[in-house]
Amino acid sequence: MRRPPPQTLIALILTALWGLGLGVMHLHGDIPFIDGAEATLTNLRNAGGGSRKPPDVVTIVAIDDETSRVAGHYPLPRATLAKIIDAIAALGPKTIALDMLLLDPGDEAGDEALEQSLKRTNAVLAAAGIFPESRQRVADDSKEPLARVPSALQFLEPQQRFADAASYGVVNVQTDKTGTPRFVPMLFRSGERIEPSFSLRVVSAATGEHPTVISDHIKLGDRSVHTDNGYLMPLSFYGPRGTIRTISASAALNGQLPEEAIRDHIVIIGATVTGGGDVFPTPFDPVLPGVEVISTSITHLIAGDGLVRDRGVRFIDLYFAVGLPVLVVSLLSWRRNTIGLIMALCVVLAWLAINVNVFKHGIWLSAALPIAATVPPALLFGAAQLWLGRKQAGRFAEQSELLQRIQAPGLAEHLARDPSFLAAPVHQEAAVVFIDINGFTGLSETIGPTAVRDLLNGFYYLVDEEVTASGGAITSFMGDGAMILFGLPQPKRADPANAARCCIRLADRMRGWLAAMPEATASRIGFKIGAHFGTIVASRLGGGGRQQITATGDTVNIASRLMEVAARNRAEIAISNDLLHSAGRDSVPFMEGKLDGPIETKLRGRAGSLAIWLWRGRHDAERP
Known part of the structure; x- marks a missing residue:
């Protein structure tokens, strides 16, 4: 990799x-x-x-609108609350938990009745913690786990007479930013004092098992209660209000409590009366009563399904x-x-x-x-x-x-699409055209480097424009000359004709280019073009750092020698009979000048002769 x-x-x-x-x-x-x-x-x-469906563990006895109507008062008189507790206790619940704060004294008769009712049953009362923020924070101290439980400024406890008659636990829950209860803390602290939660106290009273606090969880008998940081137990709601069985407390006052819903159950007494204010938003219900939130946590502790x-x-x-x-x-x-x-x-x-x-x-x-x-x-x-x-x-x-x-646009685009183009030499038919400026070497020695650069740039631009228009590819500029191929990247039947037409176009453009120069310059230079058609070897030459697409072979050598033939015969173009025959003489616009041939001629460095044609533009053809 x-x-x-x-x-x-x-x-x-x-x-x-x-x-x-x-x-x-x-x-x-x-x-x-x-x-x-x-x-x-x-x-x-x-x-x-x-x-x-929640496990059949908890029954809620709700102090609802009907109970308030029957009692004729809300909050309920404590004597009425005592009657409700007595009616529930008569049916044999495991424990009775009051999710309400008994902070202030009431009338003596009512308080006395409630105290006696609490003493006669296994009851748990609610206390509350006052925190500096609405959401309880958990301090981070991994060395002392108990230091991480929610810390209250103080506890609001039931009246002493009620606290002596029953146990109590802290009823607060921990909410997230949306106000949804997410956790029920199992333990609370205020200074050095540690108090159990209402839910934990209720379950302990119902099962007779005392909780044991371990470094990262709580044990109730043989069962472990998995808790988060600070001994927080996550809540998983069963559904909207009423999902946990709820019975109106008016049924207790009327003697109509269903025994099967009370016997051997944990019974939670709490307020669901309209305007009571003890409600929370949950995923299933925007106003779930607080007593059902507490009942959910108690069910989790008993059933272990949180x-x-x-x-x-x-x-x-x-x-x-x-x-x-x-x-x-x-x-x-x-x-x-x-x-x-x-x-x-x-x-x-x-x-x-x-x-x-x-x-x-x-x-x-x-x-x-x-x-x-x-x-x-x-x-x-x-x-x-x-x-x-x-x-x-x-x-x-x-x-x-x-x-x-x-590189010529056609070759560059093809190479971009196919990086292996000409990675191995290819033998194929192609037309080869050479063009060169006569007298350039002598002129360059006298006009200076800037003028030489400008002259060559004009020449390169001219050649590139005409070759591109004719569908050819410039394989290289060689100082004052250029080598042009017709047959790359793929050979076409029109390559010879395109090459012949390119020769004519180059000659016309070169003639006009020279005519636009100062007489002192134009009189010292000219141009010659040679063109041949045959088999070439196309390849990429060079090392890994730089490569050049080029063509070699006898066809290339002949095209180059034909420039000498053109210059020797004072012609602009020397074109081989092979190229003209392959192009089709009628397809090339030779009528704009004079075409002579075929002429058998000797080529330097080559045995035998070659049939060629010489072409002169109209201006040169009329010259004696």
């Missing part, structure tokens, strides 16, 4: 460090700037799973926060095209499928953390790749333009 370029290695290292930093922060607690995104994604996963989000799960989140962005950036750098994007998208979709499926099975892997770890590096890397790609494309465009200047 190719070694990745340094910028890719740097991008991967920075991506891994970014993910690792977020993962370590997440390991010690939620990250505020992605907490909102995690809340939204968790709601979507909850709602996507749909409602489910979400698992502990330190081990957070470590898995850390691995995803590092691995997912590194893998995505690696794919984007390995395949900088649509395939790379599709592969990266497939990886993200696979992670998403794993995340959703695991959530359905009760494990709360973070969704926002890997997204936050992946999106910024991927966008930055993609933007950098796009910028580098555009910069590289600009450089390639400049190189292509330069190549177009150096």
